[in-house]
Amino acid sequence: MQSAEESDLDPNKDDLPLRANTNHMLVRHYVLDLTIHFESKTIGGSIVLFLEPGKGKSMETPDSAPSGESTSPSPLCEQPKQEPQLHLQPQAGASQTEVTVETCDHKHVEGTEARSWQEGASDEFTLVLDCCDLSVSKVEEVDVASVPGMRALLDDCEQPPQAGCLSFTLVERLLALSSSCWKEQHDLYLQCSTAPCPQGAAALSFHTDRWSLQLRKRGVGSPSGFPRALRIWYETKPKGASVRWTDTQDGRCCVYTMGSPINNRALFPCQEPPVAMSTWQATVVAPGEYTVLLSGENQVVPVQKESGLSRWAYYVTMPMPASTFTLAVGQWHEAQAKSGTGVPVLTESSNSTPGVSTSGCSSVEKPCHGSNQEFQGAADGPAQSMCSHVDYPCRFTLTEAWREAIIPHRVFSPTCLLPQVEAVVVPHLPACLAAAHAVLGVHPFSHLDVLIVPSGFSSLGMASPHIVFLSQSVLMGPAHLCGARLCHEIAHAWFGLVIGARDWTEEWISEGFATFLEDVLWAKVQQLSLHEEEDQLHLRALLRWRRLHDELQNAEQELQILRPHKESTGVVSESGASTVKHGLNPEKPFMQVHYLKGYFLLKFLASFTGHEHFLAFLRLFVSLYHGRLVLSQDFLRMLLDHFPDVKRRGLTLEGIYADWLDAPGIPKWLTEESAAWLQSPLVTEVQQEVTKWIHFSRGHGKGTKRKRGDPCLKVNFKEMGPEQTVLLLEMLLEEEKMSAGVLQTLERTYDLRTQDAEVKHRWCELVVKHKYSAAYKDVEDFLIDNQAMGVYLYGELMLQEDGRQQALARRCFSRAQEHMDPAALAVVSEMIL
Ligand SMILES: [Zn+2]
Numbered sequence: 163m164q165s166a167e168e169s170d171l172d173p174n175k176d177d178l179p180l181r182a183n184t185n186h187m188l189v190r191h192y193v194l195d196l197t198i199h200f201e202s203k204t205i206g207g208s209i210v211l212f213l214e215p216g217k218g219k220s221m222e223t224p225d226s227a228p229s230g231e232s233t234s235p236s237p238l239c240e241q242p243k244q245e246p247q248l249h250l251q252p253q254a255g256a257s258q259t260e261v262t263v264e265t266c267d268h269k270h271v272e273g274t275e276a277r278s279w280q281e282g283a284s285d286e287f288t289l290v291l292d293c294c295d296l297s298v299s300k301v302e303e304v305d306v307a308s309v310p311g312m313r314a315l316l317d318d319c320e321q322p323p324q325a326g327c328l329s330f331t332l333v334e335r336l337l338a339l340s341s342s343c344w345k346e347q348h349d350l351y352l353q354c355s356t357a358p359c360p361q362g363a364a365a366l367s368f369h370t371d372r373w374s375l376q377l378r379k380r381g382v383g384s385p386s387g388f389p390r391a392l393r394i395w396y397e398t399k400p401k402g403a404s405v406r407w408t409d410t411q412d413g414r415c416c417v418y419t420m421g422s423p424i425n426n427r428a429l430f431p432c433q434e435p436p437v438a439m440s441t442w443q444a445t446v447v448a449p450g451e452y453t454v455l456l457s458g459e460n461q462v463v464p465v466q467k468e469s470g471l472s473r474w475a476y477y478v479t480m481p482m483p484a485s486t487f488t489l490a491v492g493q494w495h496e497a498q499a500k501s502g503t504g505v506p507v508l509t510e511s512s513n514s515t516p517g518v519s520t521s522g523c524s525s526v527e528k529p530c531h532g533s534n535q536e537f538q539g540a541a542d543g544p545a546q547s548m549c550s551h552v553d554y555p556c557r558f559t560l561t562e563a564w565r566e567a568i569i570p571h572r573v574f575s576p577t578c579l580l581p582q583v584e585a586v587v588v589p590h591l592p593a594c595l596a597a598a599h600a601v602l603g604v605h606p607f608s609h610l611d612v613l614i615v616p617s618g619f620s621s622l623g624m625a626s627p628h629i630v631f632l633s634q635s636v637l638m639g640p641a642h643l644c645g646a647r648l649c650h651e652i653a654h655a656w657f658g659l660v661i662g663a664r665d666w667t668e669e670w671i672s673e674g675f676a677t678f679l680e681d682v683l684w685a686k687v688q689q690l691s692l693h694e695e696e697d698q699l700h701l702r703a704l705l706r707w708r709r710l711h712d713e714l715q716n717a718e719q720e721l722q723i724l725r726p727h728k729e730s731t732g733v734v735s736e737s738g739a740s741t742v743k744h745g746l747n748p749e750k751p752f753m754q755v756h757y758l759k760g761y762f763l764l765k766f767l768a769s770f771t772g773h774e775h776f777l778a779f780l781r782l783f784v785s786l787y788h789g790r791l792v793l794s795q796d797f798l799r800m801l802l803d804h805f806p807d808v809k810r811r812g813l814t815l816e817g818i819y820a821d822w823l824d825a826p827g828i829p830k831w832l833t834e835e836s837a838a839w840l841q842s843p844l845v846t847e848v849q850q851e852v853t854k855w856i857h858f859s860r861g862h863g864k865g866t867k868r869k870r871g872d873p874c875l876k877v878n879f880k881e882m883g884p885e886q887t888v889l890l891l892e893m894l895l896e897e898e899k900m901s902a903g904v905l906q907t908l909e910r911t912y913d914l915r916t917q918d919a920e921v922k923h924r925w926c927e928l929v930v931k932h933k934y935s936a937a938y939k940d941v942e943d944f945l946i947d948n949q950a951m952g953v954y955l956y957g958e959l960m961l962q963e964d965g966r967q968q969a970l971a972r973r974c975f976s977r978a979q980e981h982m983d984p985a986a987l988a989v990v991s992e993m994i995l
């Protein structure tokens with residue numbers, strides 16, 4: 163069944179292959195039953211897949227998404243045909259032989275002898291799953307007909323299905339149960355997952371290669387005859403790249419899923435292409451003293467087993483890409499709110515968006531289009547939300563959910579970080595959630611767990627359904643960095659999770675939006691006035707502009723492009739397989755171009771519509787596209803249709819592609835606009851301080867040697883916010899020379915050792931540049947405590963060709979390497995060795 167196209171798939175080393183043949187067969191539900199083994203650093207057990215024969219290539223053609231006017235779902239998001247319907251026959255094309263081995267009541271059964279993988283290769287259907295570094299021991303069919311409750315699905319059948327089709331029909335009907343019956347459905351999934359394999363049936367033959375697990379059933383030549391429920395017995399490998407076995411900051415072992423680049427394929431065999439949206443249930447058994455967090459919508463109370471183990475059972479009812487599944491197991495503790503430390507939360511009257519609709523009506527209405535004045539509040543309640551996704555219990559339809567500004571949330575942390583977590587994260591989290599609700603509307607997920615991940619985690623945060631991972635780097639210093647990062651991860655619930663990218667190369671769709679919204683939400687949390695908000699947005703824009711500018715100077719042209727597949731973005735092979743361009747490029751995890759350029763594109767668009775109108779449009783976009791996957795063009799087309807005036811002013815889809823998405827480098831608008839940010843009040847304040855420092859520094863270096871702390875050197879330096887301090891230090895980094903005395907005064911003036919990690923990072927750069935050895939301890943501490951941020955600092959230490967600095971880099975590396983993220987480890991060891 164493999165097409166020529168697919169067997170030709172030969173990704174270069176930088177591209178990540180997505181091999182699953184989702185066009186032939188789709189996984190609709192997973193039931194995982196796993197046990198965590200800390201001694202062997204493995205996770206073992208079984209996964210049961212519930213499958214549906216694919217609908218062919220038409221599913222993924224990218225140009226069929228609706229524009230702003232349309233309320234019809236894309237082919238991908240078709241509503242299932244209401245209640246189960248009776249299908250007496252498997253789909254056309256199923257050959258006779260397929261039926262003969264299907265059910266346990268059939269007399270003719272397959273032999274159980276092993277046979278080579280090549281046998282039958284030419285005429286048998288192969289189910290390809292994304293899989294890497296897993297030891298698979300057995301693949302078998304599941305006898306769903308043996309589950310008593312399943313037969314009830316046939317109650318309304320006038321004629322029972324033929325024996326050979328019984329299991330097909332049962333799984334089909336199970337998958338098609340309406341969302342109102344999800345509890346019964348999940349119960350049946352669970353019962354099926356422990357059902358035996360059909361009596362006398364042979365195990366399926368399987369084969370693994372570097373990126374996939376391939377399955378065949380003897381004599382089955384097409385997806386329609388392939389079993390609909392399969393159980394795979396397997397175990398993960400200690401070095402498998404989906405899971406990280408490491409220690410918490412308390413020195414206790416733990417394991418968590420890594421996300422990119424290879425997502426979950428080394429945790430369970432799955433379909434990685436985002437179009438394969440599925441639901442899941444997962445039971446995880448771990449030692450009793452461990453907490454198991456998993457992307458599930460239920461808050462779990464573990465069941466203690468007599469053996470000292472406990473069992474945690476999670477589920478989700480919203481279909482999502484398997485890549486969003488997240489697991490973390492460790493000895494973490496729940497942080498508690500201290501009374502009186504909470505940050506004031508926005509109230510309805512203090513936010514600018516209209517209140518929540520109290521109408522109980524959940525009928526579908528068309529959004530207002532046309533004039534910009536009309537749509538304010540178009541998405542502020544269930545009545546205005548248009549569910550055009552597959553059927554699932556959707557929070558967008560619930561009045562109670564719309565009223566819930568702050569969803570239930572918990573924060574988990576190692577014991578040694580609890581004081582910081584309780585001082586910084588716990589008090590801000592409710593305010594950040596409320597700000598997101600005020601700006602974006604209903605929370606797509608019913609609760610949120612935040613986990614402070616081990617020190618080797620490779621970024622500042624990661625969002626998954628119901629879980630946010632947060633780096634310890636955001637805990638130090640003032641709350642600014644932590645609050646903004648929380649806002650960023652919370653915004654991903656809308657952009658990245660409930661609306662995902664249909665093609666992963668379009669990472670900007672989640673990261674650009676989350677970066678843009680991070681500023682908006684954080685300004686709301688701080689309850690800034692309009693003026694203050696604008697000033698802060700300008701300052702943040704300027705900092706990001708400087709970062710982008712720097713990054714593009716050194717980055718390969720190819721990696722600067724947000725839509726590298728251009729017009730074939732979202733296009734997949736006949737089978738559904740594709741590659742993620744540059745998905746495995748080792749430099750990619752350290753690049754921010756998708757965040758930054760994506761963020762600036764949104765700022766550019768907002769400059770046409772006006773800020774408030776743009777936010778209102780985002781709500782409208784969410785109300786239409788939640789529960790679905792999108793390409794850039796879905797968003798851009800809807801925007802251009804929605805704001806006819808913007809189109810009249812010359813903005814076109816082609817123009818946006820050409821300037822922003824399909825080309826390397828910096829769009830012209832950005833170069834012009836950044837000049838204006840330089841004039842904004844918070845920035846000019848910094849410039850004035852920089853001038854004072856430069857004056858001070860040059861004076862200090864000249865003439866007679868003045869003593870440190872000489873009172874005549876006293877200059878009145880202004881107090882500044884954390885981001886102003888970052889900018890100040892960046893600007894001072896451009897100075898050729900700064901003496902030890904000046905650096906010492908600088909450190910004391912801003913109390914740099916107590917600042918957040920972004921400020922400290924710039925401070926360390928200054929220390930390294932000017933070989934200020936009195937502060938080498940700061941650099942060392944920074945590299946150990948902030949592994950997600952220090953990668954390039956290693957490079958700077960090595961570049962100076964200073965023995966002491968190089969020794970410092972090597973010392974830090976040898977201290978940190980055991981817990982370092984593998985990607986960072988590879989990059990740093992190359993710099994150092
Ligand atoms: Zn919905």
Ligand SMILES: [Zn+2]
Pocket residue numbers: 650654672673676
């Ligand atoms: Zn992000």
